[in-house]
Amino acid sequence: MKNILMRGTGVYIPSNKVYNEQLNEHFEKQGLDAHNLMDHLGRRKRYFITEGENTITMCQNAIDDCVKKHGVDLQSIEMLVVCTDTPEYLFPSNAMALAGTYGDALQNIKIAFDLNSNCTGMVQGLDVVYKYMKTSGISKALVVGCFCITPIALWSDTVVYGTFADAAACIALESCDETRRRGFLETKTQVDARYYKQVTYPGCGMAKVPLKAIEPNEKRLIWNPFKMDFLPHVWHDMITEVLNNNSLSVNDIDFFIFSQLSDAFNMKTLELLGIPEEKYHFLGREYGYTGNTCPILCLNRMWDKYAEAGNRIVTSTVGAGLSYIVQLYEF
Numbered sequence: 001m002k003n004i005l006m007r008g009t010g011v012y013i014p015s016n017k018v019y020n021e022q023l024n025e026h027f028e029k030q031g032l033d034a035h036n037l038m039d040h041l042g043r044r045k046r047y048f049i050t051e052g053e054n055t056i057t058m059c060q061n062a063i064d065d066c067v068k069k070h071g072v073d074l075q076s077i078e079m080l081v082v083c084t085d086t087p088e089y090l091f092p093s094n095a096m097a098l099a100g101t102y103g104d105a106l107q108n109i110k111i112a113f114d115l116n117s118n119c120t121g122m123v124q125g126l127d128v129v130y131k132y133m134k135t136s137g138i139s140k141a142l143v144v145g146c147f148c149i150t151p152i153a154l155w156s157d158t159v160v161y162g163t164f165a166d167a168a169a170c171i172a173l174e175s176c177d178e179t180r181r182r183g184f185l186e187t188k189t190q191v192d193a194r195y196y197k198q199v200t201y202p203g204c205g206m207a208k209v210p211l212k213a214i215e216p217n218e219k220r221l222i223w224n225p226f227k228m229d230f231l232p233h234v235w236h237d238m239i240t241e242v243l244n245n246n247s248l249s250v251n252d253i254d255f256f257i258f259s260q261l262s263d264a265f266n267m268k269t270l271e272l273l274g275i276p277e278e279k280y281h282f283l284g285r286e287y288g289y290t291g292n293t294c295p296i297l298c299l300n301r302m303w304d305k306y307a308e309a310g311n312r313i314v315t316s317t318v319g320a321g322l323s324y325i326v327q328l329y330e331f
Contacts, residue, residue, distance in 0.1 A: 003176050003183040004130040006307075006329070009300040010066025010170040012058045013287065014047045023162050026155070034158040042263030046165030046288025048150045055088040055146045056097055058168035062144060063098070066170040072142075074105040079141035080112045081129050083121035083292055085201070085320075086148040087114060098144070111138065118199075118319035119259065120189075121145055121292030122169065123327050127187040129173060139175040144168070147291030152201055152221045160223050165288030169296035182330040185312075188242050190234070190324040198224045199320040228318075232268035235316045238326040239273060242314070246328060250275050255306050259317040260284035260294035269316070292319075307331050 020038050027034050049058070059082060066072055082095040089097055095112035111132075117124040122145035129141050146168040153161040203222035208214050235258075243249060250273050258266040263282050270280055283298055290297060295315050299306060306313055308331060315327045 001178060001181060002134055003178050003181065004133050005174055005176055005183045006331075007172040007174045008066055008070025008072065009172075009296060009303055010062045010064070010069060011293070011297055011300045012061035012065060012168040014049045014053060014058070014166050016048045016050045017045055018048055018165075019045045027158055027162065030156055032156065032158055034162040037158055038163060040264060041163050041261065041289070042282060042284045043163050043288060044285040046163075047167065049148060049166045053166075055084055055086055055094055055148045055168075056101065058148060058166070059094065059098055059144045059146050059170070060101060062146075062168035062170040063142060066142070066172055070172060072172045074102060075108055076140050077106060077142055078108055078110045078138045079129060079132070080106065080109050081115055081125050081141070081143050082113075083115045083117070083125035083143065083145040084147070085116050085118045085121065085291070086146065086152065087116075088148075094146075095144075117292070117323065118321065119261075119291045120317050120319035120323050120325040122171075122296050123187075123292075123315055123317055123325050124189070126171065126173075126184070127325075127327065130184045133173065133175050141173045142170060143173065144170045145293045145296060147293050149221070149291065154217060154220050154222070157221075157223055159225060160221055163289055165290050167287060167290035167293045167297060169293040169300065171296060185246055185328040185330055186242050187325065187327045188238050190238060192322050192324075195226060195320075195322045198226050228262075228265065231262075231265050231318060232272055234324055235269045235326065236272040238324060239269075239314055239316060242326050242328050248312070252312060253314050254279065254311040255302070255313045256280050257295045257298045257313060257315040260287070260298070261289050261318070
């Protein structure tokens with residue numbers, strides 16, 4: 001049977017390290033307070049891009065890291081998908097721009113496109129690409145994600161500017177003929193679009209961005225705070241369904257990867273499912289919240305431990321709107 005397997009990961013984290021104390025000072029000058037929010041979400045530091053960096057440069061650095069660590073031959077790559085909600089370009093696609101940037105090194109690319117599923121983007125992208133590879137002749141692909149949030153965040157937004165950060169990630173996929181089923185076992189998605197107005201970028205809508213009458217801040221990301229304390233219960237139900245569909249229990253799963261938005265929400269999900277803490281790793285204190293890349297940053301950090309043959313992982317995350325995704329994978 002044809003299995004689609006993850007062969008390695010790569011990441012890029014900007015060099016500009018920003019601690020809570022710096023942002024506390026930034027907000028206090030505006031009469032704002034982000035102390036409690038940072039503590040609740042589990043923040044200590046994060047990384048912002050510097051001049052000259054953007055989605056394209058960060059994606060390239062993440063690809064280069066994957067190539068270096070796992071010996072990926074770029075000339076063997078036939079499919080390139082960039083998952084981002086902070087594109088550098090709308091025309092051409094960021095995937096096309098990357099293919100052009102690499103020139104002959106990616107000359108055998110047959111498919112290149114972007115995918116925007118907000119913060120579920122990279123996990124959704126893996127689902128789309130692996131299913132495409134299962135039913136086509138594509139044997140090797142790269143799924144690349146980027147969250148370049150600081151250029152579009154309101155400097156007065158304690159949620160986004162205070163707790164989010166920039167990062168890029170890459171996963172190399174390969175098709176293999178094997179005698180037993182493994183790799184991507186199931187992906188479950190769910191949508192609750194009642195919250196579609198809570199997070200918008202650009203805040204004014206694309207049609208108004210060129211208008212001089214529109215204030216610059218109206219063209220940035222607008223986050224209207226809302227409670228998400230229901231999230232652990234949604235994940236609990238989705239994870240339980242995926243495990244039941246595959247005749248598995250939480251004890252059969254070696255590691256769980258969650259969105260890095262809130263350590264508190266993740267811990268509540270562990271409690272509801274009865275998952276021991278040693279099966280969970282949180283990087284939000286170190287990297288902040290990096291959108292669609294954050295599950296892959298966890299996978300990358302723990303790759304040598306997680307990627308042992310036979311290990312099963314469950315990845316759960318959430319995107320603006322709201323959309324939910326849970327993915328079961330076996331190495």
